[in-house]
Amino acid sequence: MKRIALLGATGSIGRQALEIIAAHPDLELAAAASGSQPIDGLAPLTQVGGDLTELLERAQPDVVLNAVVGFAGLPATLWSLERGVDLALANKESLVAAGELATSAWRRGGGRLLPVDSEHSAAQQCLEGRAPETVRSLVLTASGGPFRGRSREELGDVTPAEALAHPTWNMGPKITVDSATLANKGLELIEAHFLFGLDYEQIEVVIHPTSTVHALVRFRDGAALAHFGYPDMRVPISFALTYPDRAATPVPPLDLASGLTLEFAAPDLETFPLLALARRAGEQGGTYPCAFNAANEVAVAAFLEGRLPFLGIAETVEETLASVEGAPARNLNEVVEANAEARRLAERTAATA
Ligand SMILES: NC(=O)c1ccc[n+]([C@@H]2O[C@H](COP(=O)([O-])OP(=O)(O)OC[C@H]3O[C@@H](n4cnc5c(N)ncnc54)[C@H](OP(=O)(O)O)[C@@H]3O)[C@@H](O)[C@H]2O)c1
Known part of the structure; x- marks a missing residue:
């Protein structure tokens, strides 16, 4: 038990x-x-x-x-x-x-x-038992959210209701907005770095609209292992809670005969800059990822409350990251302080956006 x-x-x-x-x-x-x-x-x-x-x-x-x-x-x-x-x-x-x-x-x-996280659960299953030197890279898939394919100009006046209408996942409001801005994939990039000990250049992100492939690991011999399934969080939740038994769930197996397509594309980093901002914050290390997260939390809350336009989320995070002074994050106090400072800066930036 x-x-x-x-x-x-x-x-x-x-x-x-x-x-x-x-x-x-x-x-x-x-x-x-x-x-x-x-x-x-x-x-x-x-x-x-x-x-x-x-x-x-x-x-x-x-x-x-x-x-x-x-x-x-x-x-x-x-x-x-x-x-x-x-x-x-x-x-x-x-x-x-x-x-x-x-x-x-x-x-x-x-x-x-x-x-x-479904992508990291999938990645962990593809990586389990593999020698680190055999792994070339991890590919995280992103649905692209409700605004996939739109230009920057088309995002100027999108509403919280539109951002909350995710095409493949039914989730809480914060992560749903993060999916619409691609900040979620940025958070997941940093999460994967810490979970699997991979360098940032070993972690790729691709857009995969149907969210059927949850992650893919490329090996040095040219082979790749992918994890497939319907987008249903009960699978990774059950996997984690019943590990290593992989208990049964009510989720049906993939119906391969129903016209399953595997479509992948590069993310649009210009329209959705939070992914690149997260990568940079991760590479800078120390308290930068903490500041990225804090500024994003503040900006998403402001957007959901109607105080900040959608494009203002990325602007708030970018300005906050440009203003914070990164520190090494040696103990909890430093992280708590970095979080508070980034939140203060982000609140100020969001209020003037
Ligand atoms: N939803 C998904 O499919 C999904 C997928 C992958 C990862 N995640 C991650 O899982 C986490 C939860 O996401 P979610 O979509 O389930 O969010 P959610 O629906 O908004 O639920 C958030 C939960 O956190 C509780 N909470 C908030 N602040 C708290 C506090 N200070 N102390 C204790 N509990 C607190 C809320 O309680 P109240 O209801 O009382 O406010 C609620 O139970 C997030 O980090 C998200 O990124 C979610």
Whole structure:
């Protein structure tokens, strides 16, 4: 029996995780947390907001599923990794903001870090058991979001409702907007760097509109392994929670006879500059990825509240990154300070955009 602490239980990932846990007799929901919605009685231990590591201390789970959105997920990520408690990680922002701290804690703790992001779950399955020197590159696929194929001029007045209409995935509002700007793929690029120890030049991004191939790994002998499936988050959630058993899910196998096409294209980095900005922040390292994430969180919230136009999201992030002074990110205080500083700068930039 695996005792699970589900953080972000009311969200898109959280609700699908509840379905997986309920269907699997070897999984037990030991604790659950939300940010503000009431969840009394959902699990033996519950907590709404506050310091989620207090809930984890009380619950002492076997697996933490961190499905909180944003930087708020960081303490729970570090708590799990430091103690060697298996971490099923949907909260990519924590790994982006504090990748070096998190990977050091992971090494010390010695537990499993199982990504729930579908691309990283796929990549981990393609990479498992392969010698690092045989891997040439990892290819992350991106649907391109609802605005794929549009020019910059056509994005000037798009509304939050339009940005929230994702063509292939049904997700929470923040990640849906991130998919529309390609910031999500930028976050995933940095996430992959820390998860798999790959250099940035070894990580490629391609547009793949149907989201059927979730990741692809190229090897030095010219072969490539790809991971296919319908875009359904219950697969990577179940894979992470039941690892290494790969339990059954209700998701049907791919219907290959139904005219499945494999279409790939290069991303349009001029129209969607956040992907290139993330790559640069990742390469700069230190607190730059944290600043990228913080500025993006502020800008997405401003866009969703109608305070910032869609194109202002990338402008806010770019201006923030140009203004911050990068530092090495040696400890949690430095990361928390870098996050706060980038948020202040981004709020100011967004207010004048
Ligand atoms: N959705 C997907 O398909 C998908 C795919 C890959 C990765 N992810 C990642 O998974 C994470 C969650 O995404 P989502 O789409 O599920 O988001 P979501 O639907 O917006 O849900 C977010 C969850 O986080 C909780 N939360 C927010 N702030 C919190 C805080 N300070 N303390 C505790 N809980 C807090 C929310 O609680 P309240 O409801 O009470 O506010 C909610 O349960 C994100 O990092 C996202 O990038 C999601």
